[in-house]
Amino acid sequence: MSVGFIGAGQLAFALARGFTAAGILAAHKITASSPDTDLPTVSGLRKMGVNFTVSNKDTVKSSDVLFLAVKPPIIPFILEEVGPDIEPRHIVVSCAAGVTISSIEKKLSTFCPTPKVIRCMTNTPVIVREGATVYATGTHADVEDGKLLEQLMASVGFCTEVEEDLIDAVTGLSGSGPAYAFTALDALADGGVKMGLPRRLAVRLGAQALLGAAKMLLESEQHPGQLKDNVCSPGGATIHALHFLESGGFRSLLINAVEASCIRTRELQHVADQEKISPAAIKKTLLDKVKMESPSLSSKVSLFTNKSPSSKKN
Amino acid sequence: WGRGLGVTGRGRAAMEAVESRELRVGFVGAGRMAAGLARGLLRAGRVPASNILASAPSDKNLDAWRESGCRTTHCNLEVLQDTTLVFLATKPHILPGVLQEIRPAVGPHHIVVSMAAGVSLQTLQRLLPAGTKVLRMMPNLPCVVQAGAMVFARGSTAGDGEAALLKNLLSSCGLCEEVPESYINIHTGLSGSGVAYVYLFAEALAEGAVKMGMPIGLASRIAAQTLLGAAKMMLETGEHPAKLRGDVCTPGGTTIHALHQLEKGALRATVMNAVEAATNRACDVAKD
Numbered sequence: 051m052s053v054g055f056i057g058a059g060q061l062a063f064a065l066a067r068g069f070t071a072a073g074i075l076a077a078h079k080i081t082a083s084s085p086d087t088d089l090p091t092v093s094g095l096r097k098m099g100v101n102f103t104v105s106n107k108d109t110v111k112s113s114d115v116l117f118l119a120v121k122p123p124i125i126p127f128i129l130e131e132v133g134p135d136i137e138p139r140h141i142v143v144s145c146a147a148g149v150t151i152s153s154i155e156k157k158l159s160t161f162c163p164t165p166k167v168i169r170c171m172t173n174t175p176v177i178v179r180e181g182a183t184v185y186a187t188g189t190h191a192d193v194e195d196g197k198l199l200e201q202l203m204a205s206v207g208f209c210t211e212v213e214e215d216l217i218d219a220v221t222g223l224s225g226s227g228p229a230y231a232f233t234a235l236d237a238l239a240d241g242g243v244k245m246g247l248p249r250r251l252a253v254r255l256g257a258q259a260l261l262g263a264a265k266m267l268l269e270s271e272q273h274p275g276q277l278k279d280n281v282c283s284p285g286g287a288t289i290h291a292l293h294f295l296e297s298g299g300f301r302s303l304l305i306n307a308v309e310a311s312c313i314r315t316r317e318l319q320h321v322a323d324q325e326k327i328s329p330a331a332i333k334k335t336l337l338d339k340v341k342m343e344s345p346s347l348s349s350k351v352s353l354f355t356n357k358s359p360s361s362k363k364n
Numbered sequence: 365w366g367r368g369l370g371v372t373g374r375g376r377a378a379m380e381a382v383e384s385r386e387l388r389v390g391f392v393g394a395g396r397m398a399a400g401l402a403r404g405l406l407r408a409g410r411v412p413a414s415n416i417l418a419s420a421p422s423d424k425n426l427d428a429w430r431e432s433g434c435r436t437t438h439c440n441l442e443v444l445q446d447t448t449l450v451f452l453a454t455k456p457h458i459l460p461g462v463l464q465e466i467r468p469a470v471g472p473h474h475i476v477v478s479m480a481a482g483v484s485l486q487t488l489q490r491l492l493p494a495g496t497k498v499l500r501m502m503p504n505l506p507c508v509v510q511a512g513a514m515v516f517a518r519g520s521t522a523g524d525g526e527a528a529l530l531k532n533l534l535s536s537c538g539l540c541e542e543v544p545e546s547y548i549n550i551h552t553g554l555s556g557s558g559v560a561y562v563y564l565f566a567e568a569l570a571e572g573a574v575k576m577g578m579p580i581g582l583a584s585r586i587a588a589q590t591l592l593g594a595a596k597m598m599l600e601t602g603e604h605p606a607k608l609r610g611d612v613c614t615p616g617g618t619t620i621h622a623l624h625q626l627e628k629g630a631l632r633a634t635v636m637n638a639v640e641a642a643t644n645r646a647c648d649v650a651k652d
Binding site: 273299 | 629630632633
C-alpha cells in the first residue's frame with residue numbers, strides 16, 4: 051500500500067514521521083507534494099526518504115491512500131486540480147478542519163461517480179505516535195476503507211470512528227489541544243523558573259508531569275476529579291495551588307478554548323462552503339495570496355464570496 | 365458489646381443508660397444550637413423529654429423547651445446535679461464564667477460536652493476539675509431534622525467509652541464523626557456555616573427559575589428537593605461528585621451549558637474562599 055500527501059507541511063511531516071517510526075509504512079512508499087519547496091518540512095520529508103514532488107498529480111498517481119494535508123481554503127483548488135486523476139481505488143482522506151465530506155464528494159463527483167472519501171481529524175503528536183485521531187466515512191467509503199485508515203492512524207496513536215457531526219468538537223478538543231498544553235507547559239516552566247529552577251529542567255519536569263498525569267488518567271478507571279483529590283493532601287501545597295487555578299477561572303478558560311476552536315472550525319467550514327472557484331485561482335500566485343491571507347473574525351474577507359472573478363480581494 | 369469497644373465500667377453504664385433511655389441529659393445554655401440538638405434527640409426518640417433539663421438566665425428561650433416536655437431551670441448548678449451528660453451551650457465569651465460557677469458540682473460521673481465555638485479542650489480542662497471527662501463538639505442546625513453534620517473531639521481524660529456514647533447518641537441527629545480538635549474550626553467553615561451557603565445557593569436557584577417564569581413557592585420547593593436529592597445520591601452511592609456531575613451532562617446538552625456559566629463565574633474558588641474565611645474567622649474568634 052502506498053500513501054500520498056497533497057501538501058508537505060506540518061501535518062504531512064508529522065504523519066509521515068509517525069508512520070515510518072511505527073514501521074507500518076516504508077518511507078519510499080510515501081509521496082508528498084507541494085508547489086512550495088521552501089517549506090522547512092520539505093527537507094525534513096526528504097531526509098526521511100519520502101518521495102517529494104512539486105506535482106500533485108504525481109502524488110495521486112502513486113498513492114492508494116491519499117491524504118489531503120493542505121489548509122482548508124485550499125481544498126477546493128486541490129480537488130479541482132487532481133479530481134480527474136482520482137480512480138475508484140483511491141481512498142481520499144481529508145484532514146482539513148471544517149471541510150465536510152459532502153463538500154468534497156460534491157467537488158469530486160464531477161470527475162468520479164463514487165469517490166471514496168473519509169474525513170479525519172488528527173493532531174500533531176502523531177509525530178511521536180501519540181496522536182488523537184477520529185474519522186468519519188463518506189458515502190462510498192466501505193467499512194474496509196475505514197478500517198484501513200484506522201489501522202494506519204492507530205499506528206501513530208489513538209484512533210476511533212465517529213459521526214461526522216462530532217468532528218468540529220474533536221478539532222476544538224484534541225486538534226487544538228496540544229497548543230493548549232504547550233501554552234500550559236510554557237507557563238508552568240515560567241513558574242518553575244520564578245521559584246529558582248533552571249529553564250531546561252523546568253521544561254523537562256513540567257512536560258513529564260503532564261505526560262505522567264495523562265498516562266495515569268488513561269490507565270485508570272477513576273474520574274480525573276478523584277485523581278486530583280488523591281494528590282491533594284489536606285492543607286497542603288497542592289490544594290493551595292488549585293485554589294489559585296480556580297480563582298482564575300482555569301476550568302472555564304479551558305472550556306472557552308475548546309468552544310472557541312470548535313466554533314471557529316464551523317465558521318471556516320461555512321466560509322469554505324460559500325466558495326466559488328475561478329480557473330485562474332489554481333495558479334501558484336493566487337495560492338500564495340490564499341496562504342498569506344488568514345481569515346479573521348472581524349473581516350470576513352474571502353475569496354469565496356459571490357463576487358465576480360475579476361474582483362480579487364487582498 | 366461494651367467490652368469490644370474498650371469501654372470502662374462507668375462508660376458502659378452510661379451506654380446502657382442511653383440504650384434504656386435512662387440517660388439524663390443536661391444543657392447549660394438554651395439557645396438555638398442547644399435547642400436544635402435537643403429537638404433532634406427528642407425526635408429521634410433517644411432521650412425522653414423528662415430526662416432533659418436545660419438552664420438559661422431568662423425564660424425567653426426556655427418556653428420552647430417546656431413546650432416540648434423538657435424540664436427547665438434558671439440554675440446552672442441544678443443541671444450538673446441532675447444530669448450525667450452535660451452539654452455546654454452558652455455563648456463562648458460567657459463560658460469561662462459559667463465553668464467557674466458549675467465547677468464545684470462537676471464530678472467523675474459527668475460527661476461534659478462543650479458546643480461553644482472557639483473554646484479549646486485545653487481551656488475547658490483547665491477550668492474544670494482535673495480528670496473531668498471533657499469532649500468538644502460542633503453541630504450544625506439541621507440536627508433539628510435529624511440531618512445534621514457533627515464532629516467531636518475528646519479531651520485527654522475522655523476515653524473510648526465516652527466517645528462511643530456521644531457518637532451513638534448524636535448519630536440519631538445525623539452524621540457524627542470523631543475528629544482531631546484541629547478539624548473543628550474547619551467543620552465550622554464547611555458545615556456549621558456551610559448550611560447558610562446552601563440556603564444562598566437554593567435562593568439563587570429559585571430566583572433563576574422565577575426569572576424564567578416559575579412562581580417562587582414552587583421554585584423554592586423544587587430547589588430544596590434538588591439539593592436534597594443530589595446530596596442523597598452522593599451519600600448513598602459514595603461516588604465522587606465529579607463523576608456524578610458527569611453523569612448528568614449529556615453532550616451538548618443543557619447541563620453542560622449551565623455548568624460552563626458556573627465555571628465562568630469561578631464558583632468553585634468562591635466557595636473555597638467562603639470555607640476558608642469562615643474557618644479563619646473561627647480560629648480568630650478562638651484566639652480572643
